[in-house]
Amino acid sequence: MPPSPGSAHRRWSASARIILIHLLALMVLALVCAASIAYGSRPAPLGEVWEALHGSGEEHLQAVVDARIPRTVLGSVVGAALALSGVLIQALTRNPLAEPGLLGITMGASASMVTVVAVAGPVSGVAAAWTAVPGAVLAVLVVQLIGARARAGSVVPLILAGAVVSAVLGAYVQAMILLRPDTFDSYRHWVVGSLAGARPETLGDLAPMLLLGALLAVLLVSGLNTLALGEGVAVSLGVRVGWLRLGTVTAVTLLAAAATAAIGPVAFVGLAVPHLVRGIVGSDVRLQATVSVPVGAALLVASDVVARVILRPEELMVGMLTAFIGAPMLLLAVRRGKVRL
Amino acid sequence: MRIGTAVALSVDRRAATVTVLIWVLVLALVVFTLGTGPQGSWPAAVISHLRGVEGDAAAGFVLERLRGPRVIVAVGVGVALGLAGALFQTVTRNPLGSPDVIGLGAGAGAGVALATLWWPGQVPAMMGAVLGAGAAALLVHQATGRGFSSPARVIVTGIAVSAMAHAITQYVVAVGLRDSAHQLAAYLVGSLGTRTFQDAGLIGASLLVLAPLVLLLSHRLTLMDLGDDLADSLGVGAVRVRTAAIILAVLLAAVAVAVAGPIAFVALTAPHIARRLTRRPGANLAASATLGALIVVSADLLVQQLSVLDGLPVGIVTAGLGGVYLGYLLIHEWRKASA
Numbered sequence: 067m068p069p070s071p072g073s074a075h076r077r078w079s080a081s082a083r084i085i086l087i088h089l090l091a092l093m094v095l096a097l098v099c100a101a102s103i104a105y106g107s108r109p110a111p112l113g114e115v116w117e118a119l120h121g122s123g124e125e126h127l128q129a130v131v132d133a134r135i136p137r138t139v140l141g142s143v144v145g146a147a148l149a150l151s152g153v154l155i156q157a158l159t160r161n162p163l164a165e166p167g168l169l170g171i172t173m174g175a176s177a178s179m180v181t182v183v184a185v186a187g188p189v190s191g192v193a194a195a196w197t198a199v200p201g202a203v204l205a206v207l208v209v210q211l212i213g214a215r216a217r218a219g220s221v222v223p224l225i226l227a228g229a230v231v232s233a234v235l236g237a238y239v240q241a242m243i244l245l246r247p248d249t250f251d252s253y254r255h256w257v258v259g260s261l262a263g264a265r266p267e268t269l270g271d272l273a274p275m276l277l278l279g280a281l282l283a284v285l286l287v288s289g290l291n292t293l294a295l296g297e298g299v300a301v302s303l304g305v306r307v308g309w310l311r312l313g314t315v316t317a318v319t320l321l322a323a324a325a326t327a328a329i330g331p332v333a334f335v336g337l338a339v340p341h342l343v344r345g346i347v348g349s350d351v352r353l354q355a356t357v358s359v360p361v362g363a364a365l366l367v368a369s370d371v372v373a374r375v376i377l378r379p380e381e382l383m384v385g386m387l388t389a390f391i392g393a394p395m396l397l398l399a400v401r402r403g404k405v406r407l
Numbered sequence: 408m409r410i411g412t413a414v415a416l417s418v419d420r421r422a423a424t425v426t427v428l429i430w431v432l433v434l435a436l437v438v439f440t441l442g443t444g445p446q447g448s449w450p451a452a453v454i455s456h457l458r459g460v461e462g463d464a465a466a467g468f469v470l471e472r473l474r475g476p477r478v479i480v481a482v483g484v485g486v487a488l489g490l491a492g493a494l495f496q497t498v499t500r501n502p503l504g505s506p507d508v509i510g511l512g513a514g515a516g517a518g519v520a521l522a523t524l525w526w527p528g529q530v531p532a533m534m535g536a537v538l539g540a541g542a543a544a545l546l547v548h549q550a551t552g553r554g555f556s557s558p559a560r561v562i563v564t565g566i567a568v569s570a571m572a573h574a575i576t577q578y579v580v581a582v583g584l585r586d587s588a589h590q591l592a593a594y595l596v597g598s599l600g601t602r603t604f605q606d607a608g609l610i611g612a613s614l615l616v617l618a619p620l621v622l623l624l625s626h627r628l629t630l631m632d633l634g635d636d637l638a639d640s641l642g643v644g645a646v647r648v649r650t651a652a653i654i655l656a657v658l659l660a661a662v663a664v665a666v667a668g669p670i671a672f673v674a675l676t677a678p679h680i681a682r683r684l685t686r687r688p689g690a691n692l693a694a695s696a697t698l699g700a701l702i703v704v705s706a707d708l709l710v711q712q713l714s715v716l717d718g719l720p721v722g723i724v725t726a727g728l729g730g731v732y733l734g735y736l737l738i739h740e741w742r743k744a745s746a
Contacts, residue, residue: 163563212737222559223741226503229566230737233671234730240596241716241723258577333570380582389574393567397550400564 087347091360095142098364098371102138103131106374136266141370141384142363143269144261144325145335147276149362150283150355151321152336153343157290157351158314161221162341162399166322167333169224170231174205175326176256177235180242183249195272198327202319205231259332259385261370272324279320283355286313291351332385334392335366341395365391422685422694429697433482436704440478440711480602481707481721482700483610484663485673489699490621490692491659492674493681497628497690498652501558502740505675506540506660508562510569512669514543515661517572519668520579533609536665540657543568555653597670597722599707606666613662618696621655625692628652632689670722672729673702679736702729 104115114124118131148166155164166172178201182189189197212227239257243250255262289310293300301307325332339362340354347353366384369391373382492505506512518539522530546568551560627648630638635645660674681694706724710716716724 168566208734212734212741222562223737225566226508226562227734227737229508230730230733233726234734237596237671237723237726237730241719244719244723258574258581377582382578383581386574386578386581389570393571393574396567397546397564400560400567401550401552403552 084353087357091357091364095360095364098368099138099142102141102367102371103134105371106130106134136269137261137264137370138367140264140269140328141261141367143276144328144332145362145364145366146359147279147321147325148332148335148366149339149358150280151318153340153351153354153358154283154286154290154314155318156340157294158311159224160294161224163221163225163337163396165334165337166318167331167336169228170205170209170235171202171319171322172326172331172333173232173235173239174201175199175323176331177201177239179327180239180256183253184242184246192271192274195275195324195327198323199319202323202326205235206315206319255330255383257330258383259330260383261329262381264329268328272328275320275324279317279324282313282317282320286310286317287352287355290314294349294351330385332366332388334388334395335362338392338395339365341399419685419687422687422691425684426693426697429694429701433697433700433704436701436708437478437482440704440708441474476602476604476607477599477707478704479607480610480666481599481703483607483614484667484670485700485703486614486696487610487659487663488670488673488703489677489695489697490618491656491663492699493678493690493692493695494621494652494656495674496678498631498649499555499558499561501561502679503675504555504558504561506656507672507675509547509565510543510572511540511657511660512664512671513569513572515540515664516669517575518542519665520576524579533662533665536661537658539572540661540664543572544653544657555649596720596726597668598720599667600720602666610662610666617655617659621692624648624651624655625690628690668720668722670703671726672733673699673725676729676732677702
């Protein structure tokens with residue numbers, strides 16, 4: 067590109083582009099949310115949906131639409147949390163394949179919830195959300211313990227360790243559900259994430275964890291941006307790498323555990339969204355974080371809409387669809403040699 | 408050992424001893440499995456029954472209907488998985504390149520699930536399993552971009568392919584077969600419950616066909632250990648041998664899945680333990696096969712006898728124990744590599 071005199075102009079156009087990208091992402095999210103309220107396993111004409119939203123529609127439709135609103139909101143929040151945690155962990159490990167699902171964090175949270183329910187019976191409220199945390203932390207520690215022994219610079223050990231931990235914990239969760247079918251009949255979503263039966267209260271219960279995770283993310287994201295230049299550079303620029311690492315892992319664990327506590331394990335959203343967003347905004351971690359929040363929300367809600375519509379009147383679990391959207395991204399990333407393995 | 412020019416087996420004394428010892432152990436466990444439990448008939452009764460002496464009817468029922476087929480299927484599935492793992496790990500030169508990691512088991516499971524959903528009773532489970540496993544292998548092969556030659560790529564793409572295959576199977580469980588969801592949930596993780604002599608016959612017949620083919624290949628596989636170029640110069644044809652071995656491994660894994668569902672980590676761990684016991688690199692086909700049988704039979708015995716695990720599918724035990732072993736192995740190997 068030839069040097070141009072108008073560098074101020076260029077800076078302005080760059081920030082205009084950033085604003086445009088954010089606006090676009092938000093618009094997509096709004097459209098997807100509208101679709102999520104309008105479409106479902108039971109088709110409804112848009113006009114009647116609109117009336118129902120204003121409280122003047124047919125009673126039956128009113129109930130349907132009312133049930134879809136918390137589902138949509140919860141879906142957006144969970145998608146955003148998973149995408150943000152994916153951006154954070156990828157930036158920290160400088161590993162484009164790092165993802166809370168692939169690293170075993172979500173399955174750890176799931177196993178934790180199942181254990182508590184099996185021992186103490188159904189839990190509810192804020193306590194339910196926090197029961198997901200110990201398992202998530204344990205999974206992070208074990209994966210680190212196994213993966214960290216390997217030679218540096220390869221992403222395979224972490225992924226493989228995550229796959230092993232997920233497999234073992236997944237078997238445990240399956241076992242619990244098979245052993246106590248009566249206790250776990252309504253909790254099948256702990257094997258594959260699902261938004262069916264989302265309740266508005268869940269959001270309130272999860273809010274403290276999500277806010278804490280998001281706050282940490284805001285505090286850490288510029289440090290992560292510096293870390294992208296290399297650990298040596300980051301240290302010389304005054305980044306305290308030890309604290310950065312601890313804080314980021316905490317934020318990732320909180321966000322992923324909250325998401326899992328809400329709807330069960332959902333893999334690949336944390337992988338696919340950062341990939342997508344990186345392709346649009348480039349390597350700036352701050353931009354990746356802000357853009358991936360609406361994109362992640364839109365992806366999960368859109369998957370849920372498809373899951374409801376694709377097999378009317380049956381419903382699929384959203385976790386199955388995200389596997390079919392996210393896993394091919396992984397295949398493409400490997401195929402194109404974008405990942406240093 | 409040499410039979411004509413086609414088959415030449417280099418018999419290592421240690422490997423042979425290990426293999427024989429494990430077979431003895433497997434047989435002992437089989438007799439024990441048949442003979443214990445609330446409705447057990449003690450080993451003496453089992454042996455006399457097997458020799459054709461008429462015992463009491465109850466013991467006969469337990470042997471012929473409940474535990475007999477089940478334990479035969481366990482042995483057969485273990486042998487098939489052990490062989491599949493040894494073949495795959497040898498030709499990919501990747502100690503982790505086993506059917507589990509590559510998604511063969513998950514793919515075969517998805518194939519069976521789809522076959523029962525779309526064409527119930529028309530397409531045999533076996534066909535679905537072979538198609539599913541083949542599709543998974545092909546997908547991994549294509550997605551790595553370099554065939555199976557890059558271990559790291561194989562592992563990562565395999566994880567993605569298994570995730571998709573699991574999603575398909577979950578879909579079938581959730582949508583198509585709601586009535587039998589509980590049974591299918593057990594099948595998802597690999598189960599030996601309610602096996603019949605038909606299943607035993609299927610796995611037995613398949614092994615009768617496939618094992619000799621593996622034997623025919625084994626000499627060439629040993630040469631492949633020297634590297635593709637050297638193998639080519641010795642007239643082995645590395646590419647052809649690799650393709651043949653992968654096809655055989657896909658078939659073996661598919662048979663095992665068709666009969667018992669995807670039983671995790673047996674194909675991965677059996678060759679590892681075999682290598683350690685025989686202290687020999689390379690395929691260790693016989694030892695891997697017997698170890699596979701030993702793992703499945705003992706896991707099944709645990710499921711039947713431990714009250715905590717009562718009624719659980721056997722795959723849960725192998726996934727738990729195998730996963731822990733694999734984790735230990737990874738730490739061990741990587742510590743060695745980084746030292």
